[in-house]
Amino acid sequence: MPDFAEPLARLINEFKRLPGIGQKSAQRLAFHVLRVSREDAEQLAQALLDVKDKLGLCRVCNNISDGDLCVFCRDPNRDQKVLCVVEEAPNILGIESTRQFNGLYHVLHGALSPLKGVGPEQLKIKSLVERIGAGGIEEIIAATNPTVEGEATAVYLSKLLKPLGVKVTRIAMGIPVGSDIEFADEVTMWKAMEGRREM
Numbered sequence: 001m002p003d004f005a006e007p008l009a010r011l012i013n014e015f016k017r018l019p020g021i022g023q024k025s026a027q028r029l030a031f032h033v034l035r036v037s038r039e040d041a042e043q044l045a046q047a048l049l050d051v052k053d054k055l056g057l058c059r060v061c062n063n064i065s066d067g068d069l070c071v072f073c074r075d076p077n078r079d080q081k082v083l084c085v086v087e088e089a090p091n092i093l094g095i096e097s098t099r100q101f102n103g104l105y106h107v108l109h110g111a112l113s114p115l116k117g118v119g120p121e122q123l124k125i126k127s128l129v130e131r132i133g134a135g136g137i138e139e140i141i142a143a144t145n146p147t148v149e150g151e152a153t154a155v156y157l158s159k160l161l162k163p164l165g166v167k168v169t170r171i172a173m174g175i176p177v178g179s180d181i182e183f184a185d186e187v188t189m190w191k192a193m194e195g196r197r198e199m
Contacts, residue, residue, distance in 0.1 A: 008034065060131070062107040062124045064089045072105055079103040081138040085128065085157060087111050087145055090182040095143060098190040103141075106131065111149035112156055118149075120156065128157075132164050139167045141196055146177045158199035169196040 004012065008030055015026035033041055057063070058070035065071075072078055072092075082103030086092060089107050108123045131137060142157050144150035158168045172195025174188050175181060184192070 057107075061105050062089075062109060062127065063092060063105055077102075080136055082141065083128075083131070083137050083139070084141040084143050086143050086181065087150065087153070088182075091143065091145070091180070094181045094184045094189045095193065097186045098193060100190050100193055103139075108144075108153070111144055111147070111153040113149045113152075123153075125157070125160070129160070129164070132161060132166055137166055139169060141193075142168060142170045142199065143181065143193075145180055146173055146175050154199065162199075168199045170199050171196045 003009075011030040011033060012023075012026045015021050015029045016023060018026075021029070033044065055064055055066055058065040058073055059068055060073045061070060063070040063072065067074075079102050082101075083106055084095060084101060084103055085106045085108060086095070087108050087110060092105055092107070095101050095105075106124070106128050108125065108128075110118050110123050112118060112120065112123070132140070140157065140161055142154035144153045144157075154170050158170075161168050171192045174192035174195060175184050181189070
């Protein structure tokens with residue numbers, strides 16, 4: 001790497017830590033920040049701080065939220081009887097892009113992975129069971145990623161939740177095995193939701 005002034009080198013290194021950003025992209029981003037006005041740089045810095053300071057988790061579904069409830073949980077027009085369970089908050093974007101699902105969500109914040117030390121206790125499963133226990137939910141859609149861990153999580157949820165009297169369905173495999181839901185295109189995600197099956 002060429003020698004850059006220390007502040008620029010530090011910024012490049014920080015950008016490189018972001019997912020999907022290599023050396024060249026990090027340099028382009030850093031030089032862009034260097035070229036923009038101080039006001040634009042301050043807006044970027046403030047946006048980064050606001051994400052850390054003003055966002056938290058929805059108390060109901062564990063989605064990212066700027067308040068006590070996320071936009072989905074506070075929307076009275078959403079179908080309160082259907083709950084779509086996803087691994088991570090970004091997965092919701094793929095499902096919402098289809099404009100075919102109008103229910104609620106529950107974010108697990110991961111998937112079962114014994115090799116990585118992730119068991120049911122590390123996921124937001126207890127609050128999911130409590131939501132079902134409160135009544136009103138008729139169907140759970142297991143929209144975990146089509147990976148070994150995602151499949152294991154879906155099977156675990158099915159065995160855990162069926163005895164509670166809810167219908168448990170799994171999204172269809174319109175999504176390639178080994179990929180993440182957040183990267184699925186609209187048609188693939190729509191077909192996956194449309195073709196879900198009971199577990």
